Amino acid sequence: xxxxxxxxxxxxxxxxxxxxxxxxxxxxxxxxxxxxxxxxxxxxxxxxxxxxxxxxxxxxxxxxxxxxxxxxxxxxxxxxxxxxxxxxxxxxxxxxxxxxxxxxxxxxxxxxxxxxxxxxxxxxxxxxxxxxxxxxxxxxxxx
Numbered sequence: 468x469x470x471x472x473x474x475x476x477x478x479x480x481x482x483x484x485x486x487x488x489x490x491x492x493x494x495x496x497x498x499x500x501x502x503x504x505x506x507x508x509x510x511x512x513x514x515x516x517x518x519x520x521x522x523x524x525x526x527x528x529x530x531x532x533x534x535x536x537x538x539x540x541x542x543x544x545x546x547x548x549x550x551x552x553x554x555x556x557x558x559x560x561x562x563x564x565x566x567x568x569x570x571x572x573x574x575x576x577x578x579x580x581x582x583x584x585x586x587x588x589x590x591x592x593x594x595x596x597x598x599x600x601x602x603x604x605x606x607x608x609x610x
Contacts, residue, residue, distance in 0.1 A: 476581075478488055480570075481528060485554035486542045491589045493592070494529035494557035497571050499605045511513055524573055532583070532591035540582055543595060546581035552600040570608040574601035577601055 481489045502520035534540045546553050557571045564570035575597035585591040599605065 474515065474559065476559060477563045480556070480558040482554075482556040483521060483542055484555075488528075488530065488539060488542065489561065491531045491533050491539055492528050493531065494526040494527075497524075497557060497605065498527075499524045514595060522604060524600055525573065525596060526571075526573060527593055527594060529594050529597050532585075532593050539593070543577065543580055544582065545585050547577040550576065555597055564608045564610060566609050571605055572608055573597070573599055574603060575604045576600035 476495075479489060479492070479495060480487070481492045481495060490602045499522065504518045504520040506518045507515045524540060530539045532539055539586055552574050553576075555571075555573050555575050558564060558568055560568045562568050577595065579596065581593055582590065586594045
């Protein structure tokens with residue numbers, strides 16, 4: 468039986484529209500999924516039959532809010548306001564992309580942005596949802 472490597476995510480790389488926001492992020496979730504379409508017909512033996520429908524990709528990132536030039540707010544707010552697409556790149560480690568450090572790449576768009584989310588005395592942490600905006604979907608780069 469092969470031993471699988473277990474890797475805590477401690478040095479992830481997160482780049483949005485060419486800006487490295489890794490140091491102000493503390494959570495990332497990449498979801499690439501297809502809809503489930505019921506294609507059951509009569510005389511199916513009592514079971515549903517499922518087919519894959521359209522796929523979607525979403526990247527959720529939690530950031531510690533920062534309003535300084537070149538940081539979270541100054542990067543995300545203009546992208547949200549313009550509605551333009553942008554490239555998101557995420558790697559498990561800050562090293563170059565490789566088989567052991569695949570880089571997820573997606574052209575995305577922000578459909579919402581909450582510039583303030585905080586409780587008294589606690590760090591501002593905002594969650595950003597970036598949705599796929601390209602027929603390329605979510606791709607993986609290993610070189």
